[in-house]
Amino acid sequence: METYRELNLGLPAQCESIRSEAHHFAMEVMRPAAMAIDRGAEAYPFSVADSRLGQVLKASYGLGYHLALIPERHGGLGLPSIGVHILLEELGWGSAGIGLSLVASSLPATAVIADGRPELIAQFVKPFAENRDASWIGCWALSEPRHGSDHFLVGSEEFRYPTTRAQLVARADGNEYVIEGQKASWVTNGGIATHALCSVAIEPSKAAHCFFLIPLTTPGISREEASGKLGQREMNQGALVFDNVRVPRAWALKGEGFEQEVARLLAIAHSSMAAVICGTARAAYEEALTHSKRRWQGGKRICEHQLVQERLFKMFSEVEACRALSRATLVHNWEAAMPSLENAIAAKTYCTRTAFEVADQAMQLFGADGFTPGNLIEKLFRDTRVSTIQQGANEVLGLAGAHRILE
Numbered sequence: 066m067e068t069y070r071e072l073n074l075g076l077p078a079q080c081e082s083i084r085s086e087a088h089h090f091a092m093e094v095m096r097p098a099a100m101a102i103d104r105g106a107e108a109y110p111f112s113v114a115d116s117r118l119g120q121v122l123k124a125s126y127g128l129g130y131h132l133a134l135i136p137e138r139h140g141g142l143g144l145p146s147i148g149v150h151i152l153l154e155e156l157g158w159g160s161a162g163i164g165l166s167l168v169a170s171s172l173p174a175t176a177v178i179a180d181g182r183p184e185l186i187a188q189f190v191k192p193f194a195e196n197r198d199a200s201w202i203g204c205w206a207l208s209e210p211r212h213g214s215d216h217f218l219v220g221s222e223e224f225r226y227p228t229t230r231a232q233l234v235a236r237a238d239g240n241e242y243v244i245e246g247q248k249a250s251w252v253t254n255g256g257i258a259t260h261a262l263c264s265v266a267i268e269p270s271k272a273a274h275c276f277f278l279i280p281l282t283t284p285g286i287s288r289e290e291a292s293g294k295l296g297q298r299e300m301n302q303g304a305l306v307f308d309n310v311r312v313p314r315a316w317a318l319k320g321e322g323f324e325q326e327v328a329r330l331l332a333i334a335h336s337s338m339a340a341v342i343c344g345t346a347r348a349a350y351e352e353a354l355t356h357s358k359r360r361w362q363g364g365k366r367i368c369e370h371q372l373v374q375e376r377l378f379k380m381f382s383e384v385e386a387c388r389a390l391s392r393a394t395l396v397h398n399w400e401a402a403m404p405s406l407e408n409a410i411a412a413k414t415y416c417t418r419t420a421f422e423v424a425d426q427a428m429q430l431f432g433a434d435g436f437t438p439g440n441l442i443e444k445l446f447r448d449t450r451v452s453t454i455q456q457g458a459n460e461v462l463g464l465a466g467a468h469r470i471l472e
């Protein structure tokens with residue numbers, strides 16, 4: 066396997082050591098587990114105990130990789146922002162599904178940190194930051210069965226004044242809210258999470274929404290297993306169903322308004338996803354490069370054919386472009402008081418589309434071998450394809466980005 070040689074940017078030693086540690090973990094632990102789960106060793110486990118996915122998550126938590134997005138003062142890894150990008154890229158190289166599961170796990174904590182109330186930080190951030198055996202797993206539940214894209218169209222009329230009734234609704238009752246309804250079966254970690262950051266519509270207004278932090282052991286919450294899927298099959302997903310669930314008002318995040326909060330969270334989530342999927346694109350390019358040196362056709366290795374050389378170089382350039390854009394965006398958004406959503410959308414949509422194109426080119430280079438089930442390249446092809454829909458369909462995110470630049 067080719068190992069990646071980055072331009073010499075004079076990175077701090079801490080970045081080089083996280084890269085080599087994370088790359089080793091991605092190669093030895095994440096990728097073999099992701100391949101096994103993808104082939105059906107276990108589909109969608111609802112428990113981290115005794116499952117292959119559980120073992121990988123425990124090992125990832127043991128290394129603190131669930132804390133990539135958590136600031137050092139709240140127990141994070143203390144990496145410079147460029148080190149966060151390097152870590153996420155390596156995780157995406159090992160497995161997009163598991164890398165993004167780790168990112169999703171930390172999103173509730175990032176929202177609570179932005180809210181800033183010490184009692185919520187003690188309840189939801191501290192135990193997560195201290196956890197090392199994946200017994201604290203978060204999820205971010207935005208989508209509903211009848212609300213997919215419209216929840217990602219920040220700034221649009223559809224987002225501000227939804228025409229279809231929200232499917233997760235809270236009504237105030239004394240010091241509590243009573244929550245009813247459900248979130249879509251696509252929620253990452255939905256089957257295994259211990260707590261959720263949920264967007265909820267507040268009755269009686271159709272338009273007022275709020276984020277709630279909710280432990281998923283709260284009475285009245287159940288889960289529904291996601292059905293099989295094409296890509297990132299190692300990622301656990303499931304629906305959350307709420308039946309007369311009573312939560313204290315304190316679990317509702319205050320924030321600067323729902324739209325601002327969604328914009329902030331999406332900016333972090335999209336920047337992170339661009340970094341993860343850049344690693345997946347690199348994995349596809351490296352697979353193709355290695356294959357081109359091994360496969361003989363027409364009396365020579367296929368890398369000796371000019372068409373193949375040109376194709377490989379194009380893939381290399383595309384991975385470099387993904388890295389440059391995703392890294393600049395993540396570094397800015399990690400350090401900025403208010404991250405830039407439009408830049409994050411640009412990075413997410415560009416990197417996911419490009420990753421799929423790189424994987425598609427790699428499939429072409431593998432010829433018929435690429436279509437063999439159990440071949441890594443066909444998995445990367447499926448994993449990158451779903452990334453163009455995951456966390457907002459790219460064309461819909463493009464509309465949201467257009468709203469921002471036209472504001």
Ligand SMILES: Cc1cc2nc3c(=O)[nH]c(=O)nc-3n(C[C@H](O)[C@H](O)[C@H](O)COP(=O)(O)OP(=O)(O)OC[C@H]3O[C@@H](n4cnc5c(N)ncnc54)[C@H](O)[C@@H]3O)c2cc1C
Binds near residue numbers: 212252451460461
């Ligand atoms: C692997 C994976 C992980 C996910 N993880 C999570 C998670 O952790 N939490 C969560 O809440 N959700 C999650 N999702 C759900 C994801 O956010 C949605 O799938 C995504 O937002 C698209 O919504 P949809 O699938 O309902 O598609 P739809 O909204 O039905 O859209 C289908 C197509 O219709 C078109 N379209 C729809 N609306 C518009 C519009 N207004 N303008 C123009 N075109 C439009 C677009 O072309 C779009 O591609 C995940 C999904 C996947 C696949």
